[in-house]
Amino acid sequence: MQISVKCLYLSVLLCVGHHVTYAEEDKNIVIRERKERYEFVKGDNRNPVLVKQNFSTTYRCDEFRGSIPYTEFYDVNSTVGEVKVYVNGERVKSIKPEHRYHSIDGFFFSDARVCGFMLPLEKKGTESRVELEKTILDPRYFTSVYFNEDFFMEGKEVTLIVPRWMHLEIKELNFDGAGIIKNVTFDEKNQADVYTYTMKNMPAAAHESYAPGPSYVYPHLLVCSHSADGNEGKITYFGSVKDLYAWYSSLVKEIGNEKELVKAKALDITKDAKDNLAKIKAVYTWMQENIRYIAFEDGIAGFRPAKAQEVLEKKYGDCKGMANLTKEMLVALGIDARLCWIGTRHIAYDYSTPTLSVDNHMICAVILDGKQYFLDATETYIGFDQYAERIQGRQVLIENGEQFSLSNIPKRTYDQNKQIEKRTLRIEGNNLVGVAGHQITGESTESILSAAHSIKKENMKEALQQYLTEDNRLYGISNLTTSDLHDWSTDLTMNYDVLHKDAVNSFGDDIYVDLEFRKEFDDSDIDTTKRKNDFWLNYKRQVVQETTLAIPAGFKVKSLPPALSIDNTKYTFKAAYVQKADQIVYRKEITIKDTHIRRIEFSKWNDDIKQLKQAYLEQITLTKK
Known part of the structure; x- marks a missing residue:
């Protein structure tokens, strides 16, 4: 779940530049030049200090013709002025921005608006430029300037003009290695400090799931407006x-x-x-x-x-x-x-x-x-x-x-979010038959119930059954009983009968049985050739699965899979098979102790996931006595 609404000031309001939707790793479009100018000016009694913004962005098409959607967000605290579009150096007045309210699922419940249009790039080697004026009506809402854009950028210049009557702090964050050059001058005529930041060959921002927020990763300015000497006296913003x-x-x-x-x-x-x-x-x-x-x-x-x-x-x-x-x-x-x-x-x-x-x-x-x-x-x-x-x-x-x-x-800790599954099974022909029970807490409960509610079924138990079978038609569940599905302050419990068809294979005197069904984290490899940012797992948790299999009469254990034991400071992967009298007990434990997997840890994580996946492929072998 998701970020809340006020919620939006961080990702869009704070990143005060334009927004372009694009295909990941798009090499066709580059930004040849981007210029941003922010100037604090005095307004009227209602809005005593304004932040005037001017953006000029030149896009170049390097491979084939296309078009990109260009959008600018604004609200009641800002306005979008004139927008000019140039294609191959000629102004195109027929391209007119559309202004509309932003909505989700048809709900227009906020003051967010969008100014947008499609920007054409007619053929390889051609350029299109957008010039846009925007005004923020209250400096409280002017908080961040991010330097990366949605495309590779050959050159960018950011200028902030701060008159001496405007009192603020500019924090420069994540500048290390970004190649940003800063220059500060004083405009004596306007009694203003002029901050100019230039950069070249800046990579596109990586839009990756499970990534840290942009404020951790990308170079940006954090603008903290403290106060202003207004026409009617001092105006206090956020000095503390x-x-x-x-x-x-x-x-x-x-x-x-x-x-x-x-x-x-x-x-x-x-x-x-x-x-x-x-x-x-x-x-x-x-x-x-x-x-x-x-x-x-x-x-x-x-x-x-x-x-x-x-x-x-x-x-x-x-x-x-x-x-x-x-x-x-x-x-x-x-x-x-x-x-x-x-x-x-x-x-x-x-x-x-x-x-x-x-x-x-x-x-x-x-x-x-x-x-x-x-x-x-x-x-x-x-x-x-x-x-x-x-x-x-x-x-x-x-x-x-x-x-x-x-x-x-x-x-x-992970103790808040446990997911324990216990199964007792026996072999009947080519099938595994028995009972299963689950005990689930915390965010694991939320994850399961959210997934079940997303399944379009007439009642919750049907949805849970579909979730528990993981859409495997061979894994049948019947007689499902649950704890109160409207009270998640207590543990969620589920109990049911299991019929796992064709889970047993026989060859001669040997029987091969796969007791691993859910295979949690088997698709959790990180593509190190593409991934740019650290990886943040959803939440700390512990997954425990214990399956007890009765050894059928007339058979004995021929071989059990080797144990897996990986104990990292951030996670634990364990799996082991033990024979106890006429039963085999398979116990798997996955514990996520720290959700932050850093880039330098990707290789180790991938190696450990590889071992986990290999453990999932192992089978029990039984043979006739």
């Missing part, structure tokens, strides 16, 4: 985390929640709860089950949470709206609940840097009997006091009236 919280708090005060409506629903949800802890769990579970989480992975949205009653009525919301409704229902029940701002692990910063780029998510904190709990209802199937990998250990900003506090989400 206190200023950041004060601004967030001011937005919360403007929400306009209808408390009585929310209280009525909260009382109904908790009518059977005997104490405050039970009430908290009831509200949290109801939010997870009944409010659909909708958020943009990349885009722009506002920072003010939606009204609690609106989220309640619509049955969907972004992280801010869901956090607000959760808090309001708990407060209505007399429970100390507070809004929280947090940056997921996607973000490299913490609150030592006062900027809107420090967080991208909102949750709710509860203080009960002196203990602090965090509720993130966007995590649909995770239990109370369990925390997703993406927020574990992250610094969190907690509201407290005019004050605030800083804390950290508790860290969890």
Whole structure:
């Protein structure tokens, strides 16, 4: 799951350049030249400081003709001005940008808008250029300038013009080895510092799954606007985390929640709860089950949470709206609940840097009997006091009236996310027959229930059956029983009968049996020839599978596969077969202790995965006595 809505300011608002969708490793299109100019200027009483932006990008076609979609995101805090398109040096006025609201699944629930059009590149060797003007109406929203683009770039120049009346800090991050040249001059006429950054032959940004967020990887400027000397006096932006919280708090005060409506629903949800802890769990579970989480992975949205009653009525919301409704229902029940701002692990910063780029998510904190709990209802199937990998250990900003506090989400080990499967099988002809049981916790529960819910079946048990069989028509499941599928604060348990057809092969006096069915992580090789970034696994976990096979009468063990034992600081892969009297016990254990696999560790990871896959191919051999 996903990043939340406020959520968008990081990936798109913060990367203030253009956005082009392209094929991975596209060698046909290059950026010959890109120029970006950012200038702080004084505005009017409503918007006393503006950030004027001018972009000029020249694309070249090196192999064959084509076209690329060019888009620019903006919202109520920014405007897109004139857009000029040149093809082969001639301005093409017939190419007119389309302006539309950004939506997901047909929901237009934010102020995000897109300006876009198709840019033609007519033949090999030709160039097309786009010039675009954009204005950010409040310097709070101008937070980052990233240097990499979506195509290989032969040359780029970034210029920031900062008048002395504008007080800010520019942090240069991930510059090592990027070849960026910085030059600072002073414009005496305009009393402005001019920062110019130039670079050549910069590779395209790698769009890779399971990768660290761009703030960890790519060279960029983090712009922290502290204050400005305006026409009417000093204007304070974000000089400290206190200023950041004060601004967030001011937005919360403007929400306009209808408390009585929310209280009525909260009382109904908790009518059977005997104490405050039970009430908290009831509200949290109801939010997870009944409010659909909708958020943009990349885009722009506002920072003010939606009204609690609106989220309640619509049955969907972004992280801010869901956090607000959760808090309001708990407060209505007399429970100390507070809004929280947090940056997921996607973000490299913490609150030592006062900027809107420090967080991208909102949750709710509860203080009960002196203990602090965090509720993130966007995590649909995770239990109370369990925390997703993406927020574990992250610094969190907690509201407290005019004050605030800083804390950290508790860290969890792989023990939170266990997936234990035990099977007892016997051989009947060419089939394996028996029973199986599962015990699943934490993010493993969320992963399984999310996958099952994505399967279009009339009821959940049918979906779970399809999930458990992994679409293998030879692996039959019947008589499935489960724990309460609406209560994921307790372990998820599933028990059923197994009929695995054609799992046994006979040749002469020998029988060959494969007891490995699920083969977790067998497709987890990392392509080191293409992969550019570190690899982040979804979450820490432990997968244990234990299968007991009865040795059929008249047979004995001829050979058992060799044991596998790989114990790394970040993961463990183990598999072993042991004969116990007239049974064979196969036990497999996969433990992910650290989700961050660095590039220098790829070779070792691939070697270990290779050994794991080889272990999966091994079979038991039985022979007649």
